[in-house]
Amino acid sequence: MRAVQITRFGGPEVLDVVDLPDPVPGDGEQLYEVSAAGINYADTHQTENSYLAQQQLPLIPGTEFVGTPAGGGPRVVGLAPAGGYAEKVVAPSRFTWEVPDGVSDEQALALVIQGATAWHMLRTSTHMQPGESVVVIAGAGGVGSLAIQLAKHWGAGRVIATASSPEKRALTEELGADASVDPALADDDPKTFTAALREANDGHRVDVVLEMTGGHVFDGSLSALAPFGRIVAYGMAGRVPPKPVNPTSLMGTSRAVIGFWLAHCMARPEMMDAAMNELLPMVAEGVLKPVGGGRYPLSAVREAHQDLLSRRTTGKLVLDPSR
Structure with a gap:
């Protein structure tokens, strides 16, 4: 063969x-x-x-x-x-x-793989609730494009996607995203990316983030979380790890960082x-x-x-x- x-x-x-x-x-x-x-x-x-x-x-x-x-x-x-x-x-x-x-x-x-990953991150890892805001990093990708649709179908209040080009950002909005953001904003300063996510969510912090890039994108996404917000890390496409997460900062903000690997579902x-x-x-x-x-x-x-x-x-x- x-x-x-x-x-x-x-x-x-x-x-x-x-x-x-x-x-x-x-x-x-x-x-x-x-x-x-x-x-x-x-x-x-x-x-x-x-x-x-x-x-x-x-x-x-x-x-x-x-x-x-x-x-x-x-x-x-x-x-x-x-x-x-x-x-x-x-x-x-x-x-x-x-x-x-x-x-x-x-x-x-x-x-x-990609659909099951999106399904379990929303259902199993974050327990997304109707009305919650959801950020989908790399929304034009295989996991992201399905996660946008599932989040909307299951009643997310506002879905925000990131994508690296105007064409990809337009696609995420065609799929149901309420707003889209350029992840390149995180390249120089994660705070700029945090501000963009909050602006896309009508000035509010966000409830759920599905994150697969790492580096400044993860850092900026974590900072954008509302109290009781959850960020799921399921990849590191940027090949750059984020800064270490301080448990004390999680306690002080009531935020959660969750890892996801589909292999554990396969088991x-x-x-x-x-x-x-x-x-x-x-x-x-x-x-x-x-x-x-x-x-x-x-x-x-x-x-x-x-x-x-x-x-x-x-x-x-x-x-x-x-x-």
């Missing part, structure tokens, strides 16, 4: 398309013919070995796929431990969900079911509209990663293993 393999760590240049033997399923696993594989920002950390979990070489990156069981069966979207960037993958049957008619491969792939399969069993019907019914970011041939995987790292993309990126 054709697959993308990493034999050394680095940037997009370490992604090589090679021919490998078909994977062999173990106990509880099934072999699937892949029609599309999902690309996530975490995959760029995986290629660098800079993610939360240590990586072992050689490695086929990618964890999400849409495909059918070898030998026939319904189309499913699923999670594999690794190996998604390939024509074939093995995955536990427990971590697959049948894709409803009318839901495309790209739409299904947008849900299994409790019922948590993944809760998200997927709500999200897939929402897409089928047209209530939730994942944003497609582009379908790349497997042979163009380096270009896909470079586009993602350069912030040239919006929504969900996928690989087509047939090309």
Whole structure:
């Protein structure tokens, strides 16, 4: 089978398309013919070995796929431990969900990691309540574009998105954001970014922030929180850690900092079911509209990663293993 393999760590240049033997399923696993594989920002950390979990070489990156069981069966979207960037993958049957008619491969792939992340950050981590204000950092991205829609659907009082270009900020408002802010305001001084978030919230502090950049963006977002406000850190796309958080400052402001990693939901399969069993019907019914970011041939995987790292993309990126 054709697959993308990493034999050394680095940037997009370490992604090589090679021919490998078909994977062999173990106990509880099934072999699937892949029609599309999902690309996530975490995959760029995986290629660098800079993610939360240590990586072992050689490695086929990618964890999400849409495909059918070898030998026939319904189309499913699923999670594999690794190996998604390939024509074939093995995955536990427990971590697959049948894709409803009318839901495309790209739409299904947008849900299994990014949609489940948005769902759990709003439902499980922050317990967002109707009427609360929600800030979505990187609102034009895969997680952010879905989080905006979910927050509005679940009754958020005001949704504020950040995005790095006028076009992306316009997209976030088309998705339902009430206002949008340029995150570059945080580059020189987090206080400027804090002020912009408060201005976008009619002068008030904000209740919930979903944050995946780190650095000054995290610092400015934390400062914008209202008493009993919650910020969820689920990424560090800027590759710069924020300042350490002082517990005393949290006590004095009644604010909360929460970390989120979807892997902990995967360790409790019922948590993944809760998200997927709500999200897939929402897409089928047209209530939730994942944003497609582009379908790349497997042979163009380096270009896909470079586009993602350069912030040239919006929504969900996928690989087509047939090309």
